[in-house]
Amino acid sequence: MDFELRPLSRAEAAAADAEALIVLWRDADDHDTPSAEDALGRWVQHAVRDGDLGRDAGQWLAGHRVAGVRARRVVAVRCGDGSARKVRQAVASAWGALKAAPPRTLLIQMGATDEAALAAAVLGIAEASYRYTTTLSKPQPRALQRVVVGVADAPALHGAFEWAVATVHGQELAKEWANRPANHARPVDLARAAQALAGPDVEVEVLGPKEVEKLGMGALLAVARGSHEPLRFIVLRYQGAAKREAPVVLVGKGITFDTGGISLKPAADMDEMKFDMSGAASVLGVFAALPRLRPALNVVGLIPACENMPGGGATKPGDVVRSMSGQTIEILNTDAEGRLILCDALTYAQRFKPRAIVDVATLTGACVIALGAVRSGLYANDDALAQALLQAGEAALDPCWRMPLDDDYAEALKSNFADVANVGGRPAGSVTAAKFLQRFVGDGTPWAHLDIAGTAWKGGKDKGATGRPVPLLLRYLAELGRQGSAKPRGGRRKGAAA
Template identity: 55%
Template sequence: MEFSTQTTASLHQIKTAALGVGVFTDGVLTPAADIIDRASNGALRAVVKTEFKAAAGTSIVLRNLPGVTAARVILVGLGAQKDYTAAKHASAERAFAKYCGQASLTEGVSALASTDCADTTLRQRASAAATAVLYALYRYEGTFGKPQSNKPKLRKLALSVTRSQAAEAQKGLREGHAIGNGMNLTRLLGDLPPNVCTPTYLGSTARKLAREFKTIKAEVLDRKRIEALKMGSFLSVSRGSYEPPAFIVLKHTPAGTTARNRKPPIVLVGKGITFDSGGISLKPAANMDEMKYDMCGAATVLGTLRAAAELELDREVIGLIAACENLPSGRANKPGDIVTSMSGQTIEILNTDAEGRLVLCDALTYAERFKPAAVIDIATLTGACVVALGHNNSGLFSKDDALADSLLQAGRQANDTAWRLPLEDTYQEQLRSNFADMANVGGRDGGAITAACFLARFTENYSWAHLDIAGTAWHSGKNKGASGRPVPLLVHYLLGQAA
């Protein structure tokens, strides 16, 4: 996909197959739409007055307008002007890209980013535009027997801006392009079936990224090396499956990094359960197919590292992925088993379906060796977080206020929001065990919080945050598929740390 800026012609003189302009529900035309309206002798105002309500994300096509060179003008609804936000802008860009895809167009020009909206810069709107377009053009094709006929043909998109805005818009487009590519890698990995996207496949994907980008190095540790590290908690989850586990280490190191100028890295840790049956504590059959998405934390790490490498991010980022399956068998974990983690702490397993924290805890212990500036784990960890927050916000837990605030701000900038939940020591009592240092579950009450409290016991020596993405990593129903979240949040956070 090629992104560029269009600065050489007045809007009504731009020759393109599709020109996107925005309209507010209260009848107010954006400056771009006003230019087209005046050039076409009021054609836009007539349509808005009679048939187009301009609800956010809706669109209508006007063809061969008099005085306008573009073959089609796509009026895109922005909602009420007083409520116009970054989220509404992203929705508008997706609607424009969706139309271009459905109409089998190969190129288009969007003037949507030229409209100011609350708390955003042109660079951020340009970034959101590129990300939205790539998101709208994604099609899963991995396991169809025949080529899909609905694959979009859009290859070029330009943003209409002034000459003075071009440099800022180009920076935004570059960032959005990288974020969109990272999101779509994350979505593809999530959407692949679990008999394809195995722990071994995730390891191969990491190695592929290392071949594609010079700044990335990948190492995949097999069972013997994991055993040598004494990751007893992680290995206990993998025992029930024939698929071997993999512990994946990805490093993005900026060019020119030396021992003298190296800063403490930021470490991202991803839960990589490529299929979660619940183990002996078997899940209900309904919707169990969606448990292929239980590796979306791992997929997020791979997508974020890909974006960091494409952007040549001037900050060292390390990705750690503990990948395995959680299946029932004669060798699988049993309720009542006690395992020893890499940290030496023992864990009584009361529920084998609370396996994500068992793999993450050893990865979090491993992260300590890098002397990190911050560690962020990403996991589809608890249904309790979905109950608490639904599908709009990821759950954020941290005892470090500065780290939490940075992540929340990055989420707002990226339109990939999180909500901070408590992480108080009083909840730790729910994890008490009569037979081990801790239990792996703390009961029904506050389930997302006690899961985070469990992880906190392995992160005392560095700054740490936990993102529970169980409610945001994928969509169910007719739009079933991975969402690519929270790649935008994490990339914006990393850009802020590199600045």
């Protein structure tokens, strides 16, 4: 989908060429006096005075061939005070009035707005119009092909627009791979998706079972043993700063399907375990967006990818394995496999001498119970990193919530047969999982863990991947990149998202 940012007044929007037009109407607009040339404003004002446009954010009124407006279909929608959250709600609601016969071209008229609201409009229309089609017998291209966003001051909002378009591109790639059924998203398929991102700004390396065994990644190998699908360990590198600059390392859990292994999951909803590689998908999404954003920093992405299956060679409850760090692990529950593949990746991350490590994983059902589907769980050993991620999440409308990481929680992970057990029981399950991971982070390295088990996908009639936390991660990286000067961008106002 193509996006374009234009400086447009309401009168100019009325004359613009588009199949459909969404007018975002703030509460303050009720008191404006539209000019004689502003047919669009007069139409909405009359609707307000007649009581045909409700008062709450998201309420809309649709019109067909409105006098003085070139677009055939017009939707006026309330956006409250014009804040980012209200704008996103309004755009999603307005698309609901259009999606039965979706237009190919759309103009969203915002007028005077700020960076956060503009980004929310771009992300909101992309989210509302997204459809997964890859494994349908007759895949249809996305109906909406082009979106123009009209604002009062386009140059001042150019940076926010570029960030939003890049984020859409990354988030939709993450959705694509998380949504694919497990037989269409094997570890080898994830590796190919990563290799497709290689280019002038991104290097990709893929390791197979032999290389992983040579590295001593016994925890990752233990999870992969029950599957016929060979594991892959994917390394992506983005260089936006001097080579001497320490990178941020992103680690994404890539369990392409999780049966629970020998500790088999219940059959109900097991199909949703194709989403257990959403952390890996989010890392792929970030690396799809980075060459568009070109932040002035270095980023490394690590994706340990495998299936967790109950085959004849599968790891058994009670087995003890040796991780890449040298620590031995008693596997009490084979369904706590994500932390096993992540711990070896966290050890591998130390070779980059990172400025920070952020791992992303659909790790625990306990986090879903704690936070539901609104906020991702955030654990961190560094206050500055935690605050940066919290702020990035709020700014990107992709929020997280900091959870405790007290050393006392590690007591539950003690084992009589190994250095550590992989589970600590039901109480504080998401916390003990984070404490397990913390053991494999180097001393003095700022580290954060994002548990996205509740936010990575939706169930029920809206079942599908959300692409979270790609917006949070890209906002965090963009803010870090502002500490240096970005690479030249060529001054374009146009962007595109797949």
